[in-house]
Amino acid sequence: MRIAYFDCIAGASGDMILGALVDAGLALSDLQARLDALHLPDFHLEARKVAKNAFSATKVDVIVSDTVPERHLGDILSIVEESDLPAAIKEKAVAIFRKIGTAEAAIHDTSLESVHLHELGGVDTIVDVVGALVGLEALGIEHVVVSPIPLGRGFIRGAHGRIPLPAPATVALLKGAPVVGSPLEVETVTPTGAALLASLGDAFGAIPGMKLEAVGYGAGSRDFAIPNVLRILIGEGTAFVHHAATAAGTPHHHGHSHAHSHTHPHTEKGHGDPHPQEDPTHREHDHTHEQPEAKLEARDHTTAGQLPHEAGEQEQSHAYGHDIESSAEHTHDHSHSCLDTATLKVLETNIDDLNPETYEYVMDRLFAAGALDVFLAPIQMKKNRPGTLLRVLCRPETIEALVRILFLETSTLGVREQTVNRHALTRSIEHVDTAYGSVHVKLADLGEGSVKSSPEYEDCRRLAHESGVPLREVYQAAQEASRRRFGG
Numbered sequence: 001m002r003i004a005y006f007d008c009i010a011g012a013s014g015d016m017i018l019g020a021l022v023d024a025g026l027a028l029s030d031l032q033a034r035l036d037a038l039h040l041p042d043f044h045l046e047a048r049k050v051a052k053n054a055f056s057a058t059k060v061d062v063i064v065s066d067t068v069p070e071r072h073l074g075d076i077l078s079i080v081e082e083s084d085l086p087a088a089i090k091e092k093a094v095a096i097f098r099k100i101g102t103a104e105a106a107i108h109d110t111s112l113e114s115v116h117l118h119e120l121g122g123v124d125t126i127v128d129v130v131g132a133l134v135g136l137e138a139l140g141i142e143h144v145v146v147s148p149i150p151l152g153r154g155f156i157r158g159a160h161g162r163i164p165l166p167a168p169a170t171v172a173l174l175k176g177a178p179v180v181g182s183p184l185e186v187e188t189v190t191p192t193g194a195a196l197l198a199s200l201g202d203a204f205g206a207i208p209g210m211k212l213e214a215v216g217y218g219a220g221s222r223d224f225a226i227p228n229v230l231r232i233l234i235g236e237g238t239a240f241v242h243h244a245a246t247a248a249g250t251p252h253h254h255g256h257s258h259a260h261s262h263t264h265p266h267t268e269k270g271h272g273d274p275h276p277q278e279d280p281t282h283r284e285h286d287h288t289h290e291q292p293e294a295k296l297e298a299r300d301h302t303t304a305g306q307l308p309h310e311a312g313e314q315e316q317s318h319a320y321g322h323d324i325e326s327s328a329e330h331t332h333d334h335s336h337s338c339l340d341t342a343t344l345k346v347l348e349t350n351i352d353d354l355n356p357e358t359y360e361y362v363m364d365r366l367f368a369a370g371a372l373d374v375f376l377a378p379i380q381m382k383k384n385r386p387g388t389l390l391r392v393l394c395r396p397e398t399i400e401a402l403v404r405i406l407f408l409e410t411s412t413l414g415v416r417e418q419t420v421n422r423h424a425l426t427r428s429i430e431h432v433d434t435a436y437g438s439v440h441v442k443l444a445d446l447g448e449g450s451v452k453s454s455p456e457y458e459d460c461r462r463l464a465h466e467s468g469v470p471l472r473e474v475y476q477a478a479q480e481a482s483r484r485r486f487g488g
Helices: 012-023 028-038 072-082 086-108 123-138 167-172 191-200 239-248 357-366 397-407 457-467 471-486
Strands: 003-008 042-052 055-064 143-146 150-151 154-156 161-165 179-181 212-221 229-236 337-352 373-379 384-392 416-425 427-434 437-447 450-455
Touching: 003 086, 012 028, 012 042, 012 055, 012 123, 012 212, 012 229, 028 042, 028 123, 042 123, 042 373, 072 086, 072 123, 086 123, 086 167, 086 416, 123 179, 123 191, 143 161, 143 191, 143 471, 179 397, 337 397, 357 373, 357 384, 357 397, 357 416, 373 416, 416 437, 427 471, 437 457, 450 457, 457 471
Parallel strands: 003 143, 055 212, 150 179
Antiparallel strands: 003 229, 042 055, 154 161, 212 229, 337 384, 337 416, 373 384, 427 437, 437 450
16 A cells, blocks of 8 residues: 655645655656646646755746636536546545535635635646645555644735634634644645645544655745745555554545645635745654654753643643643543543653743743643752753644744753653533632532532632632632532
């Protein structure tokens, strides 16, 4: 079985996918010849080598003289269905464009027949979608696995004005696919890229086992602090590899015929500037996914402290940490009716030369990028220097984003990684009424009808301020109200 793995180092767009395929060995002339079956006269492909942070990558551009600013879904489907493409390619392309149309129709509250595909209706988008399909076929790819997909924030300008990132169509098209937040305020994934990856991916997660035969880098239009590339790994796998890859990620049972789609031409005509998806994202470190116990040497590795408390009612840090609401972090089976067991990762590093004022900012960035808990502990390092142990608890798919933040925002030269199992009580959020006002409480199920509760601090703090009473009185009132209503 021939496998392709899309490694979304800096996100994805249609032209980045084409660039990766060409860089991995797909002849541009072959791609152009297969696309000629569309009978679209006003386009041709150009490819060139570019440097992205010293990485050589291929940039593919779709050069068009098409003057049609937008098309209805029916117009695009007619182009595909009336083409001389193989029947299987037609079927897959139609499914992808219907998925795109459905997403856009829902966003604009209109019918599928009436929806206008503004930026997504251009020739370049049609070429991106069909080009990815015929390119994978030309390379003999039978199974596609996709890494977690990094999403940036910010705004871009489209046909309807300023659009928040990730773009609504991108978000809609990625439902069911694993995503992670990017620290970049730029469009890392275009609708076209989202549609293709979500539709083509049979599985999502770590690099599957394969005999590696080819590697390709598709370049984005912009330059960032990290290489703005999409990487493809191609190799020969086995039936065992297929099952392992599916287990590693979220099985996506669309046999290359579904389509979570969205579009964005290479210039992201309307979804923003030249698809910003060339955004450096958290995927710079290609080490973490496959070797759970691998360690990266920290600069000063005096060990200290025990692992963060994973039994945790609130994922609360020991020393200077934060509380994280994490009622939906379970990834594995339940060993008890009220207990969730999840396999998580711990990242840690020892630091002795960072301005203490910086830690708050670092922690905020780590939480924003998906950390479940972050805490600091004082340690004594070599040469008798006082230092700080910085530990991060996270899900496996957020490792690269978090490691990147640690390298960018702290003075560390190395990060250690460990795999841990966390046993957590299932939780829910309710509210109780007190003499001072309503307070949210967190309920943890102890089994057999028994619970324990914890009032929300911010609610108690606000009511204490508004009522002019001590915080402890509001807190006690909330605890009593919770016991009366829920027991425990």
